[in-house]
Amino acid sequence: MTDALLTADAAGAPDPRRGRTADFEARVKKRNAAEKRFRFYGRLAIFVALAFLVTLLGRIVSQGYHAFTAYEVSLPVYIDPLRVDRANPMGANYDALIAEALLAKIGAPNDELGENLLAAQELVSTDLGFNLLDQIRKDPNLVGKTLTLKGPVKADAQLYLKHEIKRETAEGDRKISDQQMDWIDKLEKAGVITGGFNTRFFTASDSTEPEQAGVxxxxxxxxxxxxxxxxxxxxxxxxxxxxxxxxxxxxxxxxxxxxxxxxxxxxxxxxxxxxxxxxxxxxxxxxxxxxxxxxxxxxxxxxxxxxxxxxxxxxxxxxxxxxxxxxxxxxxxxxxxxxxxxxxxxxxxxxxxxxxxxxxxxxxxxxxxxxxxxxxxxxxxxxxxxxxxxxxxxxxxxxxxxxxxxxxxxxxxxxxxxxxxxxxxxxxxxxxxxxxx
Amino acid sequence: MQMTKNVTLARAEALPDHAPIKINAMGINVFYGEKQALFDVSIACPDRAVTALIGPSGCGKSTFLRCINRMNDTIVGCRVDGRIEIDNEDVNLKSLDPVVLRSRVGMVFQKPNPFPKSIFDNVAYGPKIHGFASSKSELEGIVEHSLKKAGLWGEVADRLHQPGTGLSGGQQQRLVIARAIAVNPEVILMDEPCSALDPIATAKIEELMDELREQYCIVIVTHSMAQAARVSQRTAFFHLGRLVEAGTTEAIFTNPTDPRTQDYITGRSG
CATH class of the missing domain: 1.10.3720.10 (MetI-like)
Incomplete structure (x- = not known):
């Protein structure tokens, strides 16, 4: 083969490897351009897919990471023997007891109409009241003593603490009043309300109360x-x-x-x-x-x-x-x-x-x-x-x-x-x- | 005819013209669906000798080989007509379990195909499933014996529990031969056993075949006429699904009667 080629070359025949026509060169250029173009499209497709993924995950994470933190109250409550009957613990209004203790911490008066009491009740989860009842049913001797109760802050109050409900919103458009906001700030400063990792989310099941719900x-x-x-x-x-x-x-x-x-x-x-x-x-x-x-x-x-x-x-x-x-x-x-x-x-x-x-x-x-x-x-x-x-x-x-x-x-x-x-x-x-x- | 003079022939004294016939095939026709792959092939292979099947690609030599241990059963749409006897027993009998047949007829394939298990397990698998060993030491004995016979013992004795797939191609092929020997067969079929190997590994396998021939009936398909001439005592030439000529290797290579055989072994066709 080689010999034949050499002879042909020597005889002046065109070397098939040299002297490509302009048409051929154009084709090569076109081919290379197509290759480049395809790579660009491929990168673009990957970029678009990744952008969607990042947006999706970013949105989920930015919306959901708050749920992994939670605010808890830690509140000393005096179990007044006049209000809680040792023989019939079911008959007492524990939510009121807790709200009163909360008002005392805030330093707000318990007005006659009980509006402040209701407003204070809206700050803590009903879980605290049930918890207190459970403890007293188990041990009636707790009546007359002061218990430190721990439980979640009510969901709407938590949203304020997490800056999801903002003061700038008109008062009528939000579930937390200006007064309640002031109270929450006060309680947080006093250390009654503290934030931390939301373990309840992983140890509880579904609930009608958002602050008590878990997976x-x-x-x-x-x-x-x-x-x-x-x-x-x-x-x-x-x-x-x-x-x-x-x-x-x-x-x-x-x-x-x-x-x-x-x-x-x-x-x-x-x-x-x-x-x-x-x-x-x-x-x-x-x-x-x-x-x-x-x-x-x-x-x-x-x-x-x-x-x-x-x-x-x-x-x-x-x-x-x-x-x-x-x-x-x-x-x-x-x-x-x-x-x-x-x-x-x-x-x-x-x-x-x-x-x-x-x-x-x-x-x-x-x-x-x-x-x-x-x-x-x-x-x-x-x-x-x-x-x-x-x-x-x-x-x-x-x-x-x-x-x-x-x-x-x-x-x-x-x-x-x-x-x-x-x-x-x-x-x-x-x-x-x-x-x- | 020049080429035939250059190939060395297997030792003449080994030609077993008087040897008993081990495999006797009569009027074999094989169909893959509508397509007929083998036409009326009749051939006899003597015991304790190597029979080489040669011919161009697609001539049906592998198909014929796979008829002997009924490997064609596994191919969908494959039909085998005719009669193949091993020791005068029909292998195509419905009552004959292919599992039993294949324990008597070992097979070595073109590409070395050890199981992805240890060297020991590769050789021990056959005896295990057939229940040939009653104890662990007996099994170890069979493995050692088989590896020794396959000429591999010296190379792997200290690493029996390493994967068989880690060996070189030639070693793998000898491992596969040891695996076939371990079930104590009477016939060993080899389908182009050296086509994936280098010349040194090929030489080792060929040497091995020469030794094994003393004990087994070996049928080998090969593309290398030199190999057929070196290792076999009998040669059969296939062409387009037909058996053209069969005889002693010496006769086929030095004095072929059919012009097609002559063209093929001199390199003018195929």
Whole structure:
């Protein structure tokens, strides 16, 4: 070849590598320009996507971070034996006792109409009164003594403390009067009201009073529901995928099944909710708004995704491994369970975790099976009524009280936190168990 | 004919014309769906000898090899007609479990395919699933014996519990041969076992084949005519799905009767 080229060159024939036409040069320029342009578009697309993400997260965080701090009162209250009957502690007005103690701290008089008393009552949560009653019922000897009560500041007063309700707003447009604002400032200065981390948000469940509401009930509900989902969807999905991929004959029927599984993965989730309502609640009598029924619905929803993820993980195992196992006389079941499935585990786990993370954030189908309910307690079992995190977000978002709005954003943050945790787990699992061949 | 003179032939005294027939294939037709891949192939492979199947790509030699241990069963739409006997037993009998057949007929593939497990587990897997070892020490004995036979023991004895996939290509291929030997087969099928290896590793495998031949019936598919000439006692030439010619390696390489064979081994076609 080289010889031939050299001879041609020597003979004066044009060297094919030299003397490109102007047309060719123009093409090269055009090509390079197109390349540059494409890179620019790509960067632009990434920038737009990131900008949206940052805006979204930024807004949630800026709205919700307040919910992670809370203001508490720490108030000494004298339990007047004249007002509290030792024999009948239920009969006393504890809220008034507390309000009076508060007024005393403020140094404001208790006027005859009791307006100041009412205004003071609006500053602290009703939780304090219930708390006091509980203590006295347990130990009637407390009557006649001074107790230091601790409890949350009422939600609206907290909004003022967090500068969400501002003095500049016209007095008629806000829930805290100028007088109450002065009092709050005074109490804060006196150290009666102190701010700190809102542990109550993580140790309490939903409440009608925003300052007492927390996400624990919803977290437990989500955990129970996800447990049911995983228990049903993972073994069923993995076995179905193994059978379809490794054992089932390839014919019209299996093609039909495959197409339908792919279709099911694309069915809107609310349809699964309707199915769950008809099937599990109306026909099978599973208790509504329980983690069990939610888990069943989400298992139906996650099943196609688990099957598809598992099948693609199985497909990714090189056929040479199957041949190697079959070649030494392993049966097909042995081949699959000794070699193919273990190699597919990282892929399967990734798919499973991601579909469970998806299920964790699912709301629409749960609305259909009665999960939108006010649940002040922590669910004890999979059959007791429960709320889950995304539904809790939904409930708080629709609440009219302003103090719930920061809770909404905070609950979203908790939900996203769990999602990130699960996705991280998926990455770790993949890294740890991935094997090369 | 010049080229054939340059290839060294396997030792002439090893030609087992009198050797008993181990594998006897009669009228094999293979179809992949509508497409016919093998046409009426009849061939006999003697015991304790290497039979080489040569021919251009796509001529059906691998397909034929995979008929012997019914590996084609796993291919969807593949149909095998005809009769293959090993020791006068039909391997295509419905009543014969392919699992049993494959414990008698080991296979080595083109690309070394050790399991992503330790060297020990690779070799021990076959005996384990077939229940050949009743104790751990017996299993260790089988593993050692097999690795020794595959000529790998000296290189891996001190790292049996390291992954088999960490070995070099040639070592992996010998590991795979040890894995096949461990189930104590009668026949070893090799599908282009050296095509992914360098010449030094190839030479080792070829040496190994020569040793193993004393005990097993070996059938090898190869693209290298030099390799066929070096390791085999019998050679069969396939072309377009048909068996063109089969005979002693010496006869095929020095005195082919069919012009197609002659063209192929002299490098004029294929």
């Amino acid at each position: 624990l009930g919803a977290i437990v509900g989500s955990a129970l529901m996800l447990f049911v989902t995983a228990l049903l969807a993972v073994p069923t999905g993995v076995l179905a995928a193994v059978y379809l991929e490794e054992f089932a004959p390839k014919n019209r029927w299996t093609d039909l099944i495959e197409v339908n599984i792919n279709n099911l993965a694309a069915v809107p989730s609310i349809v699964y909710g309707l199915l769950g309502l008809a099937l599990f609640i109306n026909w099978m009598g599973v208790p509504r708004s329980s983690p069990l029924v939610g888990g069943l619905v989400l298992a139906l929803m996650a099943l196609p995704t688990v099957i598809i993820a598992t099948r693609s993980a199985l497909k990714a195992v090189p056929p040479s491994i199957r041949e190697a196992a079959l070649g030494v006389g392993a049966s097909r079941t042995q081949t699959v369970f000794h070699h193919v499935l273990p190699l597919a585990v990282p892929g399967v786990m990734t798919g499973v975790i991601l579909s469970l993370a998806h299920a964790l954030g699912e709301t629409a189908p749960l609305l259909m099976v009665g999960m939108v309910s006010f649940n002040p307690g922590i669910p004890e079992s999979v059959t007791s009524a429960a709320t889950v995190l995304p539904v809790q977000v939904f409930i708080w978002e629709t609440a009219s009280e302003r103090a719930f709005h920061e809770k909404t954003a905070a609950a979203i943050m908790v939900l996203i936190g769990f999602m990130i945790l699960m996705n991280l787990l998926a990455v770790i699992v993949r890294r740890k168990f991935e094997r090369r061949w």
